[in-house]
Amino acid sequence: NAGVTQTPKFQVLKTGQSMTLQCAQDMNHEYMSWYRQDPGMGLRLIHYSVGAGITDQGEVPNGYNVSRSTTEDFPLRLLSAAPSQTSVYFCASRTSGRGYEQYFGPGTRLTVT
Amino acid sequence: AQSVTQLGSHVSVSEGALVLLRCNYSSSVPPYLFWYVQYPNQGLQLLLKYTSAATLVKGINGFEAEFKKSETSFHLTKPSAHMSDAAEYFCAVSGGGGADGLTFGKGTHLIIQP
Numbered sequence: 001n002a003g004v005t006q007t008p009k010f011q012v013l014k015t016g017q018s019m020t021l022q023c024a025q026d027m028n029h030e031y032m033s034w035y036r037q038d039p040g041m042g043l044r045l046i047h048y049s050v051g052a053g054i055t056d057q058g059e060v061p062n063g064y065n066v067s068r069s070t071t072e073d074f075p076l077r078l079l080s081a082a083p084s085q086t087s088v089y090f091c092a093s094r095t096s097g098r099g100y101e102q103y104f105g106p107g108t109r110l111t112v113t
Numbered sequence: 114a115q116s117v118t119q120l121g122s123h124v125s126v127s128e129g130a131l132v133l134l135r136c137n138y139s140s141s142v143p144p145y146l147f148w149y150v151q152y153p154n155q156g157l158q159l160l161l162k163y164t165s166a167a168t169l170v171k172g173i174n175g176f177e178a179e180f181k182k183s184e185t186s187f188h189l190t191k192p193s194a195h196m197s198d199a200a201e202y203f204c205a206v207s208g209g210g211g212a213d214g215l216t217f218g219k220g221t222h223l224i225i226q227p
Contacts, residue, residue, distance in 0.1 A: 040220075044217075048214050102159075104156040
């Protein structure tokens with residue numbers, strides 16, 4: 001199993017540009033989520049999905065969109081990039097239900113200039 | 114709502130010394146608690162988790178943590194630090210952040226002195 005994969009690993013955007021961060025998992029997990037990691041802030045939840053066709057907002061959703069058309073894929077879209085969105089983004093997946101381990105992807109480092 | 118507090122953004126210990134990383138939580142429901150480790154430029158890896166079974170939980174790489182309900186704590190320990198333990202450590206509680214997502218602490222950077 002490849003686990004959770006993310007592309008790209010690095011990205012530089014100009015303010016106002018849009019892009020999609022890709023996330024895929026091959027573990028047949030129902031629950032998938034996106035976090036951003038900023039220095040001294042830990043990880044904060046952006047959006048999550050409990051299954052195909054179902055998404056919801058986390059703690060810091062503004063400026064981001066998600067969709068879940070398949071169990072495997074959970075892309076994160078930046079509609080109009082801002083310097084405040086410079087961060088490291090992690091995708092994660094797990095079996096539904098509390099107490100199950102979340103498996104994290106390797107991350108995408110995004111810089112917005 | 115859930116929250117996690119990790120005391121000490123940086124902890125420095127000598128190689129061979131005891132490692133103690135502190136985590137306190139608040140939760141409106143019985144908590145499930147996790148410790149993750151992040152090595153430089155990598156994703157997060159699960160060290161151990163508490164899911165209401167034994168209060169003393171053993172994890173990978175010689176780490177363990179004890180759940181103390183009366184103190185709302187879940188501190189991470191390792192008897193003897195190794196240089197390879199240098200990393201960022203995150204405590205997390207399940208149930209916050211929507212549909213049982215994880216709420217993370219801000220992390221503790223563990224430094225190992227030779």
